Amino acid sequence: xxxxxxPRVENGVIERDFTVDDIPGILWTPASAQAPVPLILLxxxxxxxxxxxxxxxxxxxxxxxxxxxxxxxxxGAGDRPPLPGVEHARADLRRALQAGEPVGADIVDGLVxxxxxxxxxxxxxxxxxxxxxxxxxxxxxxxxxxxxxxVRLAVVEPRIVAAGLFAGSFVPEAIMHEARRVxxxxxxxxxxxxxxxxxxxxxxxxDAFGSKEKSLNxxxxxxxxxxxxxxxxxxxxxxxxLS
Amino acid sequence: xxxxxxPRVENGVIERDFTVDDIPGILWTPASAQAPVPLILLxxxxxxxxxxxxxxxxxxxxxxxxxxxxxxxxxGAGDRPPLPGVEHARADLRRALQAGEPVGADIVDGLVxxxxxxxxxxxxxxxxxxxxxxxxxxxxxxxxxxxxxxVRLAVVEPRIVAAGLFAGSFVPEAIMHEARRVxxxxxxxxxxxxxxxxxxxxxxxxDAFGSKEKSLNxxxxxxxxxxxxxxxxxxxxxxxxLS
Numbered sequence: 013x014x015x016x017x018x019p020r021v022e023n024g025v026i027e028r029d030f031t032v033d034d035i036p037g038i039l040w041t042p043a044s045a046q047a048p049v050p051l052i053l054l055x056x057x058x059x060x061x062x063x064x065x066x067x068x069x070x071x072x073x074x075x076x077x078x079x080x081x082x083x084x085x086x087x088g089a090g091d092r093p094p095l096p097g098v099e100h101a102r103a104d105l106r107r108a109l110q111a112g113e114p115v116g117a118d119i120v121d122g123l124v125x126x127x128x129x130x131x132x133x134x135x136x137x138x139x140x141x142x143x144x145x146x147x148x149x150x151x152x153x154x155x156x157x158x159x160x161x162x163v164r165l166a167v168v169e170p171r172i173v174a175a176g177l178f179a180g181s182f183v184p185e186a187i188m189h190e191a192r193r194v195x196x197x198x199x200x201x202x203x204x205x206x207x208x209x210x211x212x213x214x215x216x217x218x219d220a221f222g223s224k225e226k227s228l229n230x231x232x233x234x235x236x237x238x239x240x241x242x243x244x245x246x247x248x249x250x251x252x253x254l255s
Numbered sequence: 256x257x258x259x260x261x262p263r264v265e266n267g268v269i270e271r272d273f274t275v276d277d278i279p280g281i282l283w284t285p286a287s288a289q290a291p292v293p294l295i296l297l298x299x300x301x302x303x304x305x306x307x308x309x310x311x312x313x314x315x316x317x318x319x320x321x322x323x324x325x326x327x328x329x330x331g332a333g334d335r336p337p338l339p340g341v342e343h344a345r346a347d348l349r350r351a352l353q354a355g356e357p358v359g360a361d362i363v364d365g366l367v368x369x370x371x372x373x374x375x376x377x378x379x380x381x382x383x384x385x386x387x388x389x390x391x392x393x394x395x396x397x398x399x400x401x402x403x404x405x406v407r408l409a410v411v412e413p414r415i416v417a418a419g420l421f422a423g424s425f426v427p428e429a430i431m432h433e434a435r436r437v438x439x440x441x442x443x444x445x446x447x448x449x450x451x452x453x454x455x456x457x458x459x460x461x462d463a464f465g466s467k468e469k470s471l472n473x474x475x476x477x478x479x480x481x482x483x484x485x486x487x488x489x490x491x492x493x494x495x496x497l498s
Contacts, residue, residue, distance in 0.1 A: 225475060
């Protein structure tokens with residue numbers, strides 16, 4: 013792991029760029045921390061540079077609760093080389109949506125599964141590196157989308173103790189099955205009127221999770237319109253399970 | 256309106272029994288209030304005497320936010336005379352549940368609609384009386400079940416500005432239609448694994464509400480197992496809309 017920028021200090025947060033195995037990432041730590049802190053892995057749809065304002069805002073909220081945050085670029089996003097096959101599935105998706113056709117399982121599988129398969133080992137390698145830093149102590153949570161990445165991580169990575177998931181993307185059938193094996197506490201956000209999202213799929217996924225403690229928090233406001241109080245609810249969830 | 260008990264002061268709350276048109280009720284006001292306060296109407300399934308511990312706990316949480324709470328006994332519950340017809344529908348319901356049969360629309364209508372028709376004017380009369388007290392200023396919210404009473408009140412009573420509804424009982428088709436005319440902010444609690452509740456009906460009702468601001472908060476723990484953090488989320492909702 014290499015830090016590739018000077019620390020930037022703003023709003024009580026120290027922000028540093030890093031790379032792990034040449035994959036770019038960002039780490040935010042609370043400036044006031046005196047001891048090792050817990051960590052939230054910030055999920056996103058790809059493109060950490062353009063997502064930066066929203067990621068930094070989430071990291072600031074976590075830092076106010078004494079929690080560090082980190083993210084890494086997704087395979088095929090930002091300056092990273094495209095993922096074979098996914099571009100093809102994305103073109104199929106666009107065609108289906110433009111034609112008003114239902115989005116078939118093969119498109120969803122082609123779009124999401126290669127991404128999950130490639131991304132999850134990278135997130136785990138980033139966790140190894142981040143948890144070796146003296147300022148990061150754990151435990152670790154995953155937060156956000158892509159929800160299928162969060163599900164796979166929750167199944168395979170025992171160091172992740174809780175997940176706040178954003179149900180805002182297509183979920184392959186295979187991930188639905190993996191969801192039954194998730195047992196950690198979950199806080200699931202769903203935008204009820206997200207026109208590009210399959211609401212029934214999100215409800216089926218929530219139902220499938222094997223966790224004894226799971227909350228579904230559905231709100232209005234479209235895909236990007238998660239209301240402020242829902243963000244506060246998610247913060248409370250992470251505080252309860254990490255602090 | 257007559258107060259029928261001496262004030263009881265406990266945990267920062269003044270509790271007083273009252274009657275309006277011979278219907279018994281309870282009023283809780285924050286002991287520290289210096290000026291007229293907002294009011295939450297505490298809904299319940301009937302039987303305010305046996306529900307008292309849970310009602311008082313909700314009233315204490317509201318009082319901590321500077322909000323008064325009040326409730327009245329439901330028609331046919333506690334010491335009040337039975338509602339004609341409802342007892343009959345309740346027996347039909349018990350038979351259907353014991354036989355493992357689906358609960359028909361006629362049973363749901365017979366169980367809920369007479370109760371809504373009788374209860375709503377009583378809650379409105381209680382509001383008139385409570386809002387005439389110098390210590391109660393408004394605005395007013397409805398909180399809890401029976402959800403069909405909350406829906407009807409939200410439609411017909413312009414003084415109710417927000418509602419936190421507990422989706423834990425059968426909802427007649429007629430109330431589903433009324434739900435489209437509800438426009439106030441809503442916070443809906445659903446116990447996802449409530450075996451005696453029709454989850455799809457609750458989701459359909461949530462979808463039907465006409466409100467631009469509505470949140471669904473679904474949790475595990477069975478009918479009576481609403482987790483503490485869900486209660487805190489509801490408190491935040493009332494604070495935002497009443498204070």
